[in-house]
Amino acid sequence: MFTLSLVSHKEFRFLLPIMPLAMCVCGAGMARLPKVYSMTLAALLAVGFFPPALYLGSVHQRGQVEVMNHIANLTARDPDASVFFIMPCHSTPYFSHVHRQIKMLFVTCEPNLQGVKDYKDESERFFKDPERGVKGLMSWGYPKYIVFYDTFYKHMLSFVADSDYQYKLSFFNTHIPTKGVG
Structure with a gap:
């Protein structure tokens, strides 16, 4: 991330190659939480991100x-x-x-x-x-x-x-x- 911050020409697509690694880090962090917290967090993330993902992925700027x-x-x-x-x-x-x-x-x-x-x-x-x-x-x-x-x-x-x-x-x-x- 720090290296990408130094580049003068910035685009969101430059972050895409590091997204899998970021997801692994997030998953490892969630795995360390007590099971009830990690399940609650996973449910909140799914409920919170599904509607925007559906709208942004299928309607917005199509x-x-x-x-x-x-x-x-x-x-x-x-x-x-x-x-x-x-x-x-x-x-x-x-x-x-x-x-x-x-x-x-x-x-x-x-x-x-x-x-x-x-x-x-x-x-x-x-x-x-x-x-x-x-x-x-x-x-x-x-x-x-x-x-x-x-x-x-x-x-x-x-x-x-x-x-x-x-x-x-x-x-x-x-x-x-x-x-x-x-």
């Missing part, structure tokens, strides 16, 4: 996976499809759900590895001025599909009207949207 499954189905019929994701970094599982080599572009968020003062990654620059950002990112060519959160729709109106795109489909994502996510 739109990212649903849209990728939809894109996988679309690209099965149209292997030349291209997709532009106007979303914060790592919002969707990309190729792990599409399973095809298609052209996908997304806003990046590389860390400041060179130590540039007042560094802003592409994501920060993009979402500061979305209309200009969309037009700038289209310099590689216009994709067949564009994916974005509904909270971003107002920024897309003029671009969609000027570019002959159509609003096709919407997926439920979350009950409580945060900035940039809907």
Whole structure:
């Protein structure tokens, strides 16, 4: 844990490899408790964690996976499809759900590895001025599909009207949207 704290670029997924070890330590601690306490604690943990786990695992932010499954189905019929994701970094599982080599572009968020003062990654620059950002990112060519959160729709109106795109489909994502996510 301490070593991971020293890394300048932090992501939750970096903790996943140490989770089995952490669970073993927790289990060993519970095993040392008197049986009645460990059983009570296990029951409280199960009751306390099951509802959030069910909601967070099957309802909350499910739109990212649903849209990728939809894109996988679309690209099965149209292997030349291209997709532009106007979303914060790592919002969707990309190729792990599409399973095809298609052209996908997304806003990046590389860390400041060179130590540039007042560094802003592409994501920060993009979402500061979305209309200009969309037009700038289209310099590689216009994709067949564009994916974005509904909270971003107002920024897309003029671009969609000027570019002959159509609003096709919407997926439920979350009950409580945060900035940039809907």
